Amino acid sequence: xxxxxxxxxxxxxxxxxxxxxxxxxxxxxxxxxxxxxxxxxxxxxxxxxxxxxxxxxxxxxxxxxxxxxxxxxxxxxxxxxxxxxxxxxxxxxxxxxxxxxxxxxxxxxxxxxxxxxxxxxxxxxxxxxxxxxxxxxxxxxxxxxxxxxxxxxxxxxxxxxxxxxxxxxxxxxxxxxxxxxxxxxxxxxxxxxxxxxxxxxxxxxxxxxxxxxxxxxxxxxxxxxxxxxxxxxxxxxxxxxxxxxxxxxxxxxxxxxxxxxxxxxxxxxxxxxxxxxxxxxxxxxxxxxxxxxxxxxxxxxxxxxxxxxxxxxxxxxxxxxxxxxxxxxxxxxxxxxxxxxxxxxxxxxxxxxxxxxxxxxxxxxxxxxxxxxxxxxxxxxxxxxxxxxxxxxxxxxxxxxxxxxxxxxxxxxxxxxxxxxxxxxxxxxxxxxxxxxxxxxxxxxxxxxxxxxxxxxxxxxxxxxxxxxxxxxxxxxxxxxxxxxxxxxxxxxxxxxxxxxxxxxxxxxxxxxxxxxxxxxxxxxxxxxxxxxxxxxxxxxxxxxxxxxxxxxxxxxxxxxxxxxxxxxxxxxxxxxxxxxxxxxxxxxxxxxxxxxxxxxxxxxxxxxxxxxxxxxxxxxxxxxxxxxxxxxxxxxxxxxxxxxxxxxxxxxxxxxx
Amino acid sequence: xxxxxxxxxxxxxxxxxxxxxxxxxxxxxxxxxxxxxxxxxxxxxxxxxxxxxxxxxxxxxxxxxxxxxxxxxxxxxxxxxxxxxxxxxxxxxxxxxxxxxxxxxxxxxxxxxxxxxxxxxxxxxxxxxxxxxxxxxxxxxxxxxxxxxxxxxxxxxxxxxxxxxxxxxxxxxxxxxxxxxxxxxxxxxxxxxxxxxxxxxxxxxxxxxxxxxxxxxxxxxxxxxxxxxxxxxxxxxxxxxxxxxxxxxxxxxxxxxxxxxxxxxxxxxxxxxxxxxxxxxxxxxxxxxxxxxxxxxxxxxxxxxxxxxxxxxxxxxxxxxx
Numbered sequence: 001x002x003x004x005x006x007x008x009x010x011x012x013x014x015x016x017x018x019x020x021x022x023x024x025x026x027x028x029x030x031x032x033x034x035x036x037x038x039x040x041x042x043x044x045x046x047x048x049x050x051x052x053x054x055x056x057x058x059x060x061x062x063x064x065x066x067x068x069x070x071x072x073x074x075x076x077x078x079x080x081x082x083x084x085x086x087x088x089x090x091x092x093x094x095x096x097x098x099x100x101x102x103x104x105x106x107x108x109x110x111x112x113x114x115x116x117x118x119x120x121x122x123x124x125x126x127x128x129x130x131x132x133x134x135x136x137x138x139x140x141x142x143x144x145x146x147x148x149x150x151x152x153x154x155x156x157x158x159x160x161x162x163x164x165x166x167x168x169x170x171x172x173x174x175x176x177x178x179x180x181x182x183x184x185x186x187x188x189x190x191x192x193x194x195x196x197x198x199x200x201x202x203x204x205x206x207x208x209x210x211x212x213x214x215x216x217x218x219x220x221x222x223x224x225x226x227x228x229x230x231x232x233x234x235x236x237x238x239x240x241x242x243x244x245x246x247x248x249x250x251x252x253x254x255x256x257x258x259x260x261x262x263x264x265x266x267x268x269x270x271x272x273x274x275x276x277x278x279x280x281x282x283x284x285x286x287x288x289x290x291x292x293x294x295x296x297x298x299x300x301x302x303x304x305x306x307x308x309x310x311x312x313x314x315x316x317x318x319x320x321x322x323x324x325x326x327x328x329x330x331x332x333x334x335x336x337x338x339x340x341x342x343x344x345x346x347x348x349x350x351x352x353x354x355x356x357x358x359x360x361x362x363x364x365x366x367x368x369x370x371x372x373x374x375x376x377x378x379x380x381x382x383x384x385x386x387x388x389x390x391x392x393x394x395x396x397x398x399x400x401x402x403x404x405x406x407x408x409x410x411x412x413x414x415x416x417x418x419x420x421x422x423x424x425x426x427x428x429x430x431x432x433x434x435x436x437x438x439x440x441x442x443x444x445x446x447x448x449x450x451x452x453x454x455x456x457x458x459x460x461x462x463x464x465x466x467x468x469x470x471x472x473x474x475x476x477x478x479x480x481x482x483x484x485x486x487x488x489x490x491x492x493x494x495x496x497x498x499x500x501x502x503x504x505x506x507x508x509x510x511x512x513x514x515x516x517x518x519x520x521x522x523x524x525x526x527x528x529x530x531x532x533x534x535x536x537x538x539x540x541x542x543x544x545x546x547x548x549x550x551x552x553x554x555x556x557x558x559x560x561x562x563x564x565x566x567x568x569x570x571x572x573x574x575x576x577x578x579x580x581x582x583x584x585x586x587x588x589x590x591x592x593x594x595x596x597x598x599x600x601x602x603x604x605x606x607x608x609x610x611x612x613x614x615x616x617x618x619x620x621x622x623x624x625x626x627x628x629x630x631x632x633x634x635x636x637x638x639x640x641x642x643x644x645x646x647x648x649x650x651x652x653x654x655x656x657x658x
Numbered sequence: 659x660x661x662x663x664x665x666x667x668x669x670x671x672x673x674x675x676x677x678x679x680x681x682x683x684x685x686x687x688x689x690x691x692x693x694x695x696x697x698x699x700x701x702x703x704x705x706x707x708x709x710x711x712x713x714x715x716x717x718x719x720x721x722x723x724x725x726x727x728x729x730x731x732x733x734x735x736x737x738x739x740x741x742x743x744x745x746x747x748x749x750x751x752x753x754x755x756x757x758x759x760x761x762x763x764x765x766x767x768x769x770x771x772x773x774x775x776x777x778x779x780x781x782x783x784x785x786x787x788x789x790x791x792x793x794x795x796x797x798x799x800x801x802x803x804x805x806x807x808x809x810x811x812x813x814x815x816x817x818x819x820x821x822x823x824x825x826x827x828x829x830x831x832x833x834x835x836x837x838x839x840x841x842x843x844x845x846x847x848x849x850x851x852x853x854x855x856x857x858x859x860x861x862x863x864x865x866x867x868x869x870x871x872x873x874x875x876x877x878x879x880x881x882x883x884x885x886x887x888x889x890x891x892x893x894x895x896x897x898x899x900x901x902x903x904x905x906x907x908x909x910x911x912x913x914x915x916x917x918x919x920x921x922x923x924x925x926x927x928x929x930x931x932x933x934x935x936x937x938x939x940x941x942x943x944x945x946x947x948x949x950x951x952x953x954x955x956x957x958x959x960x961x962x963x964x965x966x967x968x969x970x971x972x973x974x975x976x977x978x979x980x
Contacts, residue, residue: 097872170869176846177829177871267846268937273830274845307727310742316752338832339843340775340850347770351763358755364716365751368723373738375729389720397709404766406773407701409840410687413832413867477687479836483869488878491863492684 015162018099020082025162054592056140057550061147062125063444066437068151069119072110075158077511079107084468084504087497090489100485101168102187106161108171113195114154116291116425119433121150121205123294124233126444127436128209130541130548131227133218133557138211140590141638146201146208148600153198156607160190164611167191170483172280173254175265175273180258186611192255193607197600199248206240209233218540221559224318227539228304228311229436231318232297235325236290242329243286250279259610274339281332289328292424293321295432296363299385302435303367305536306382307374310563313366320359327356337405338412346405353403360396364389379534380454381439384431387462391427395420398473416476419469426465434461442533446546447525453517460510468503471496538566545654551587551642554651584648586641593638599628686836686863691883692855694773694839701769708762712754775842776851778819785819785853788812789930792824792831792844792866795873796917800925806896807903807929809911809920811880812864815889816856824850825934827912832867835881841867849934856883876916896921903929 015021039045052060082103086095095103125143129136137143160166167187169178176182178191213234217226226234253264254276263269265276304311311317333341333349367389376382398420402411411417442448480493487493532542540557541548543565558579561567572578606621608614683689690696726735778785790812791798799808814820824833826844834841838854844866856862866877884892903911903922908929911917926932 097875101869101872101874169871174830174869177869182829182871267828308729309737309739312742313748314742316748336843338841339845343771343774347767350766350770354759354763354766358752358759361712361755362748362752366748368716368719369744369747371723371727373736373741374727375733375737376724376727377729386720386724390717393713393716393720397713400709400762401702401705404701404705404762404769406766406769406840407698407705409773409775409842410695410698410702410836412841414687474685477685479686479834479863479865481834481865481867484875486875 013163015165020099021162028162049594050592053597054144054594056136056144056590056592058125058129058137058140058143059444059548061143062122062127064147065118065122065125065150066444068154069115069122072115072118072154073511076107076110076115077508079103079110081504081508083107084501086485087487088501089498090491090494091486095485097485098168101483102166104483105167105170105173105187105191106157109157109167109191109195110154111425112171112287112291113198114150114157116429116433117198117202118150118154119437120236120291120294121146121202123298123433123436123440124205124209124237127440127541128212128230128233129216130443130544130552131230131539132213132216132221133540133553133559134212134216135552135556135587136590137208138216139208141593141596141632142204143208144593145596145599146205148596149201149204149603150198152600152604153194153196153201153607156197156604156611157190157194160187160194164190172284174280175254175257175271175276176267178254179266179273181267189255189258189611192251192258193610196248196251196255197603197607199244199251202240203244203248206237206244209237210241213237218553218557218559221564224315225559225562225564227562228300228314228317229294229297229539231321232293232295232300235321236293239286239290239293239325239328243283243290246279247283247287250276250283253279255610259613277336277339278332281335282329285332285335286325286328288421288425289324291429292432293325295388295429295436296321298381298432298436298439299367299388300370301539302381302385302439303370304563305439305534305538306377306379306385307371308377308536309370309374311366312369312372313362314562316362317366320363323359324356327352327359331356334403334405334408336412337408350403350405354400357396357400357403364393377536379438380449380451380458381435383455383458384435384438387458388427388431388435391423391431391462391465395423395427399424411476413482414476415472415480415482418482419472419476422469422472423465426469431461439534440541442528443541443546443548446528447521448528448533450517450521450524453513453520457510457513457517460506460513464503464506464508464510466503467506468500471500471503475500532565532569538563540564543568549650549654551589551647554584554587554647555582584644586643587647588639588641590639591637593632593635595628595632595635599625602628690837690839691860691862692838692857693779694854695837696857697769697773698840701765701773704765705762708758712758773840775840775853777853778821779853779855781817781819781855783818785821786814787821787823788814789823789825790833790844791930791933792826792829792833792870792877793912794828794871794914795876796911796915797833797864797866797877797879798911800930801893802930804893804897805924806893806900807922807925808896809917809922810878811882811919813882813884813889813892814856815886816859816883818886819853819855822852822854823930824852825930826870827933827936829870830868831870831877833864834867835862835864837862838881843868847934847937849930856881859883859885872914873916880919897923899923 010016014025039048052064055061082095083100086092086100125137164186167173167183167190169183169188173188173191178188213226213230253262256262257264257266257271263271265271265273267273300311300317330352331349333345334353337346337349367385378386398416402408402417402420438449438454475493475496478491478493478496480487480491528546531545533546534542537543540559543557544553557564568578602621602624604621606618606625609616609618609621687695688699688702690699727733727737787802789800789802791800796810797812799812801807822833822842824842824844825848826846828846830846831844832841833844833852835854837860838856839852842850842852844850860883862881862883864879864881866874870877900921900923903925905926907922908926
């Protein structure tokens with residue numbers, strides 16, 4: 001009996017026999033032990049529980065999202081370096097084929113779903129309530145649940161690396177390869193449940209931010225006076241609300257196929273794999289706009305702040321954002337022009353895809369003309385913004401080239417495509433979120449990140465990016481297809497592949513500089529005295545102390561302009577006295593709750609049970625989820641008021657710190 | 659500013675390198691040897707130039723603006739912190755992309771119909787049909803007219819339209835010969851049609867372009883274009899010297915694994931159609947596509963509006979009974 005269990009553990013449960021994975025298992029084990037020891041030694045368990053795990057404060061949830069996203073960036077980045085190492089030389093035997101396939105699959109899933117999405121939600125959380133003059137999001141409890149669902153979904157996905165086996169059918173897991181017939185292992189099940197659980201969280205976040213923005217703006221703030229980042233969050237969140245249900249249903253159907261033997265996407269029994277490919281891209285294409293739109297918002301705010309000038313063409317910008325999110329639902333087929341749907345269908349989707357270039361192009365012109373007749377300071381957020389423009393314009397142009405359906409027959413699935421989407425995702429999304437992180441970092445933590453090290457990271461990222469991905473356009477034109485784990489000497493792909501690999505490692509070095517930058521800035525902490533850390537802040541978040549007190553605004557601000565804080569500073573400079581302060585009132589706040597964390601643990605347990613087909617595990621998991629829902633439904637003690645004298649004490653302490 | 663230039667320069671150099679290298683023979687997509695690939699190359703260059711109309715001015719404008727309006731005490735350029743709107747300017751930059759996209763859309767639509775993969779090529783010669791089946795992880799080619807079969811290589815006569823019929827036994831693949839023209843998906847339960855032609859003698863690179871599982875990287879194949887006489891000689895030599903592909907042989911061949919090049923002097927009758935129809939039940943009710951009831955295999959092409967295939971099909975069917 002014991003021997004059987006041991007055999008199961010070593011043969012099926014843990015992945016054994018690969019030195020790379022063994023190294024990962026050992027280091028994961030050691031770091032978990034180290035964390036437990038550290039928390040016990042410093043007696044921080046209670047602090048961890050009350051301050052973080054149960055928090056419903058949007059600022060803390062935002063910080064947890066950012067930390068999780070940076071960890072995932074590390075994992076996805078290591079995957080990327082392994083891929084590039086394997087491809088550096090022809091017929092290298094660094095990774096065997098199965099391992100390589102798992103790594104490019106997890107690289108894609110992690111970078112989009114577990115890096116870009118949480119980093120985006122982190123920025124949403126940290127910034128949106130502050131920008132619209134609110135004290136929290138509309139549903140703080142749901143917000144905490146969203147985070148923990150994302151977190152445990154991501155953990156369930158990641159654990160497949162050392163337990164049970166990684167998915168290896170590509171990041172969108174096309175059937176029939178992802179069906180039992182093509183992937184009998186557990187990897188696909190980890191894929192389905194990891195994404196499914198975190199997907200519920202994403203959908204809930206989308207709804208949360210739509211409601212927050214529509215219902216919780218400060219008095220006087222009209223929709224057309226919202227900061228552009230808030231507009232971008234609104235457009236992105238609306239897109240989430242319409243796109244994510246498609247993902248949930250699609251993966252659920254795939255799950256039923258695999259778990260119960262249904263035939264939605266199988267080869268036999270009347271299944272139709274092409275249906276899956278259509279459905280997954282009906283989510284997948286809006287998804288890339290979901291992550292890029294907030295980056296557009298960041299650039300709009302940053303470019304206006306560091307040009308010391310109003311954003312040019314506000315109405316055009318809003319219209320462009322909303323039309324991009326609308327059109328994003330009508331382009332999905334451009335991911336498979338080569339499926340042979342016929343000229344009518346291909347022509348339609350080629351044109352809808354090109355249409356998106358119009359509002360995007362207008363946005364670029366408006367950013368340029370925000371800088372025009374401004375005064376540009378090259379702070380770190382602004383550097384990333386300036387680097388974004390040429391990078392994204394080139395990436396957008398290659399996107400237009402790909403949208404030309406008959407030409408796409410020659411680009412499809414080649415490294416030309418790989419280079420294109422990395423250029424818009426790194427040059428757009430990653431640069432955008434970095435700009436946002438550097439910009440709002442002082443608002444999150446009350447100190448700025450070191451400038452010199454940040455510039456090193458910036459230049460290494462940029463140089464590394466071009467060295468890595470420009471050769472890949474060329475490789476695509478040489479006929480190199482994606483997802484090849486090896487290639488022959490005679491194809492002439494070798495030199496450019498080596499160049500590309502060097503570029504990838506330069507980006508890896510850049511990431512190390514960023515880690516160093518954060519560590520250095522914490523060690524030599526220079527506290528930010530003013531709430532307006534850059535001196536150029538234009539929107540409400542800069543009108544309050546950094547980091548913001550728990551309730552954000554002691555008094556809700558009155559808003560009459562899209563650059564309210566900038567106008568306020570102008571008024572003060574011109575000697576116009578601010579209105580007399582209204583008396584403080586008790587502030588209504590949500591209470592912390594452990595249920596979101598516990599419920600997500602139960603989701604994890606249920607997901608793990610589904611993956612292994614362990615009824616004894618999944619049933620208690622699902623019951624636990626249901627019990628948590630009941631517990632919440634009958635919990636009437638969910639809020640409290642901060643008394644006026646406590647607000648006064650906090651405000652006085654914050655002022656004293658100035 | 660020095661910094662902006664520092665990153666613009668390597669980028670521009672890289673771009674130029676990519677563009678100029680079109681003449682190198684390694685850039686096979688830009689060095690086509692057949693009419694389809696030729697048209698696609700022309701189309702690619704049209705899009706490059708149309709894009710360049712916006713790209714180049716925007717890059718220059720970016721560099722100039724960032725340089726001119728940098729925050730220096732002695733900067734004498736205009737500073738208008740409240741200038742936020744100009745109907746005239748915004749109309750201009752809504753109009754420019756609209757015009758460019760309108761031109762590009764027109765060109766694209768025209769080429770989309772011209773280059774519809776299932777559209778027969780104009781030629782005095784009758785097309786040769788070659789059936790390509792993606793197996794795990796090798797390509798099987800069957801020649802219904804000649805009655806021969808090959809694995810991982812395909813030989814074709816020059817100046818003759820080739821009517822490829824493409825399917826997959828298991829995982830979805832994509833069939834791509836870059837120098838002849840663009841790819842088409844190889845899907846189980848579907849017979850896709852792709853017309854290609856080689857205008858000259860030569861050896862071309864062919865590859866699977868959609869991930870099919872573990873040894874996907876082994877799914878490249880050679881395309882050999884020869885004169886018509888050499889092609890006939892080759893067919894005869896395969897017929898006389900190569901072994902036969904039997905039903906058992908095929909069952910063995912379709913087992914997961916890679917393969918060297920192989921040639922067969924014969925193959926089981928209607929093998930390709932068997933592969934396409936293998937998931938259809940006895941009454942056809944659970945065919946992969948409910949719209950198609952049981953009956954003769956119908957090609958999936960051009961949303962069904964293409965009639966040429968049925969004509970060709972009619973000519974081919976007797977030939978298939980070799």
